Amino acid sequence: MIYDSEVNKENLLLKISGMQCSFCVESIQKAFHRLDGVSHIGVSLSHEETLIQYNPEKITPSKLRETIESIGYKIRDPDKLKSFEDDRKELREQQRQLFFAAFISVFALVLMGLSWFNFKQDWIPIAMVFFTLVMIFIVGRSILQMAYASFRRGIYNQHVLMEFGAFGGLFGGLIGFFVQPWPMADFMGAAIFITTYHILSGYVSLVVRTSSSQAIQKLMNLQPDTARVLKNGNEIEIPVEEVQLGDLVRVKPGESIPVDGLILEGQSTVDQSLVTGESMPVIKAENNEVIGGSINQYGSLIIQTTKIGQDSFLQQISRSIQEARALKPGILQVVEKALKIFIPGVLFSALLAFLIWTVGAWIILGEIQFQTAIFATLAVLVMGYPCALGMATPLAMIRGGGIAAQQGILMRSGEAFQVFKDVRIIALDKTGTITEGRPKVVTISPVDGYDDKTLISLAAAIENNSEHPLANAIVEDAQNKFYSFNNQKITDFEATPGLGVKGTLSDTIVLVGSPRYLEQEGITFHEKKEFINRLEEEGQTVVGVTKNSDLIGFIGIADTIRPGVIDGIKRIKNVGFELVIITGDNERTAKVIAKQVGIERVISEVLPDEKADRIRKFQQNGNRVAMVGDGINDAPALMQADVGIAIGTGTDIAIESADIILVNNEISKVVDAYEIGKTSYIKTKQNVVLAFSFNGIGIPLAITGLLHPVFAMIAMAASVTAVLVNSFVGEIFSKPNHMDNQIELKKIEMTSMTLSISTIDNQTSIGILEKALLQVSGIEQAEGDLFSKIIVINYHKEEVTIGQILETVQKNGHEITEMIF
Incomplete structure (x- = not known):
């Protein structure tokens, strides 16, 4: 399917809803690799998207979208960030599914209890069959669809394993209509509880992803994608994608430049550090070119648009990010590694149980024990689903993510938890990451x-x-x-x-x-x-x-050099990481900064796509690589790295491309993130062992034909309890550590100031001003209110002066009318 003609290759980026694990990634990859015309498929679980490289002469984008939907996933707009409401809607759907599953489970438990106490009614078996069918085919329909799509492609994941158990319980229960005595209700109940626990684990995973996503959205002050265009003497605001070649665009002080173009009127200094990596702002006057994404600092500019669409700088960055997504090495999580062995083991055990009580019994006893063979085979399939497995990684992430959040670190993906322990090289951007910018x-x-x-x-x-x-x-x-x-x-x-x-x-x-x-x-x-x-x-x-x-x-x-960076880099080096600076700035400046902070290796004067290429070369040599950055020019490298780490006050595109965000902008937190990731991975392995241990005992017993299906439900409850206790009991009873005390002390020492600013006229200007203030070392929080035209600033008076704060506000084109302490 890989073809040679570069001319015929096109890329399609799709945002996907419904992915839960690395096996989902594998399912999508296998589905596309069997299509004629697809040359490469890259899937990112943490960013919930796939990039498909295809030949438009052999396959259409609509066919590619149909393939995604045919295996049980949903597609959303790739150009839109998943909103808070989207997250809430997905959570509500999962909550509704979990509610119905729990409702059916309670009724099933009541009916099972009646059968245990010999309460015989003809309607009880019929009710159990009804509830089991509703659970498998209606409430758990989405799981069944994904399991079927995976199974027919030869992918044996936890969805497939769950359905084996559920259908084992269903068929085991149906046998009760023809064979007596037979624990019909118990088999049916096991099928219902297996499905319920699987839905619960999916809900827990979604809660983890959603809470991380919402925290990142709060961190990102997304600006409207608009531009002020001058037409027929009037100034109108239109979406950036509607700007045409040659259009005149006005950019006010403090605003981001929306397009690539040529200055026709005005003079200003332009901060290009987040775009090019240059540490010093550049003077721009008439006939000078400007780059979209740069910040216009002081003067008002009228810019003639010279590049649009795919030719613009930001679109080139976007293409580099897409390429990085496609070429980023895959990571198989510990749960999926275990399942690769466990699932064939369960199927083999089920076959073994059947053979023992048929062929084995005929050889030894002289007759086939068919009823026992069926009972033992179905019991193995029911016992084969480790119900706590789906929660092993999410619960470890909740625990680790909570500890990380207390220290100003947002960890958004399970891959970041797992792979950080294997990282050997950490690449750092210079401007804004190591230096003040x-x-x-x-x-x-x-x-x-x-x-x-x-x-x-x-x-x-x-x-x-x-x-x-x-x-x-x-x-x-x-x-x-x-x-x-x-x-x-x-x-x-x-x-x-x-x-x-x-x-x-x-x-x-x-x-x-x-x-x-x-x-x-x-x-x-x-x-x-x-x-x-x-x-x-x-x-x-x-x-x-x-x-x-x-x-x-x-x-x-x-x-x-930013405060704390030198000590932070010493701490990182003490762990044993190899450090390298990768910057777009000139070689002389880069080497001076590297010497000051104690880093020997420097790669300078690189373009954004070249940064990602450098990371890729490290990876091709067998290294796991982390990248720390804050600018637009860092985004492709952050995406390409095995672990992308963004500075919290960085650009939106850098934050969105990263796996870990350092909210407090402290480089030393890289070590904290590494330690948390390492301990969380250990906790995940412990959870996986606990999840499998009950099955490890139950499956051999099931092969004997002596194990009652009720034991499956006991194993479910016990394994979930064990995983919960292992994940959280230490945290519940632990005393506050010194880090908590430091955070509390920092809060106490903070000073608050309220500025009344008459020039605040829209939400965009508030977002720009808040971001500018948060880039000042010593300012911890800045929150503006459009209605009252004020901004509240919390800062450390030992680190920043009132003059610096006022100057920052004025530099962004605002007039201060009152100052309140």
Whole structure:
């Protein structure tokens, strides 16, 4: 089925509802691999989707969709994020199914009890048959459909195993109409309870996936996919997909740029770090190109659309993510590994029981014990379903996920729990993950006769009139040190784009700019050139300051290491992981940062699809790889990695592509996630052993023909109880640990501030402002209210100043009218 013509290959991405386990993945893959025209099929359980590579000349998309639906799954819109209401609807359907199953189980138990006490009524056997048929063919219809679709494709999963047990109970009960004495009600009851427990395990799995999905949705401030287009002198807001080539789009300060294009009017600085990985914002003016997904920081821009659809940058990223989904290595969970052995074992035991009481009995006893053979065979099939199996992984995930959530970690998939223990390489993005992603003053070097305060204050007084990111870094540094710099009027202010600024302050001409700018203005500093070169080699941008042509000193500005990163990386290395930085930034800056944090291996100047390719090459060498990132450009690599880890304040597309989210943005939490994943995997294995242990005892007894079907129900109750106790009893009786105390202490030390902002005019602007504030180190929470036009900020006063908070709000184009503590 694999064909050579690259021209004829197309991709189809489908979102799927109803997947529960890795065997569901295998069922889908086998179904498609038998279709002529399908060359590759990639299925992601945690993201509930499949990417199909096919030849449109041999098979149509509608046929591919029909194949999914024919094996019992549902398809939803691939371009829409699964909403809270979608999750709630799916949960309600499962709850309804579980309710009917529980209702029937209670009635069945009552009827079984009557038969145990020799309450003989002709209607009881008929009622038991009726309830069993309703349970298998109506309440459990979806399970039956998936089991049948799997069975006919030679896939023996837990759905198939459950149906073997259920039909074994049904046929065992029907025999009671013809053979007496016979435990008819008990066989029927076993079929009903097996189906009920299977529905319960499916519901538990859905609860785990839904709660994780909802937590991620709360984390993601999704912006409407719209653009402001100028047509016939009017400004109209339309969906981005309706923007045409050549359309003029207005982008206001603080907004995400919706399209790739060329600036026709305006000048601004654009933060491209989440798109390209560049740490420093870039000045953009007329005739400069901009990339969709970048953040317009200050000025208003009018952009002419130059790329749309498949040619746009974000669509290229989307294609890279799809490719990563398709090429990501598969992971078979421990439950499915056990089932691969257990299911053939059950079927073999059933056949063995039949042969022992037919052929064996004829050889030894001289006659075939047909009734005992039937009883023993059906008893083996009934006992063969480990009812707690379906809850073994979900309950371990609930336990591990709860512990992780307490520490600011969201673990969204069972695969992440299992595979993290095998990870050997951790790749880290630089900008926004290791570094702050914004410039700060790191070096202050006044010449003789001047001090730090004079140098910074003078520079800040002039730069306060500029909107350049480097100017903001200098002003922020002066504010943090409470230097006075804005009490004098600046005249004759003049900015030279890309070089520097100058102005007059109390009859004193002050220049602030690059060394090249100072040289153009006739300033000499030969003795400082070696010092400047050293700073630049360290990745710093050097700014000189002069006063009436006299050199005052130099200021070094750079993207700084985020607090806690160095200690976090030491902790990761101590576990034994190999670390590598993969960044789109330039080689010199990347190596400087790597040296500062103690990472030897650096891969720089890579495009987003190249990041995913690098991860893929590590995997092809037999390594399990984790990727930590926060930007749009990291999304393909996060998807490709065996474990994708997103920073909580990162872009929506990065969060959606990841398996684990670090809500508190602390790199050291990678180790916590690893330890939790490892212990959860151990707990899963223990649960699987417990789930199988009762069956391991019951099946040999069933082969003897002496095991009553009631034992199957006792085994169900006991195995579920054992799994529940193993998963949670330690947590219920454990005392609060030091981590809980640290979290509580952190909450106590937090300071709250309420800002009244008159310029809040829509929910999108609130989302953008909240996201900008959460990217400031020290701010833990930011929640805006459109109706009252306020935003409440919770922050640590030891880590962030009021000036930084106010400046962040103002940089996003808002006006503060009142401040309340």
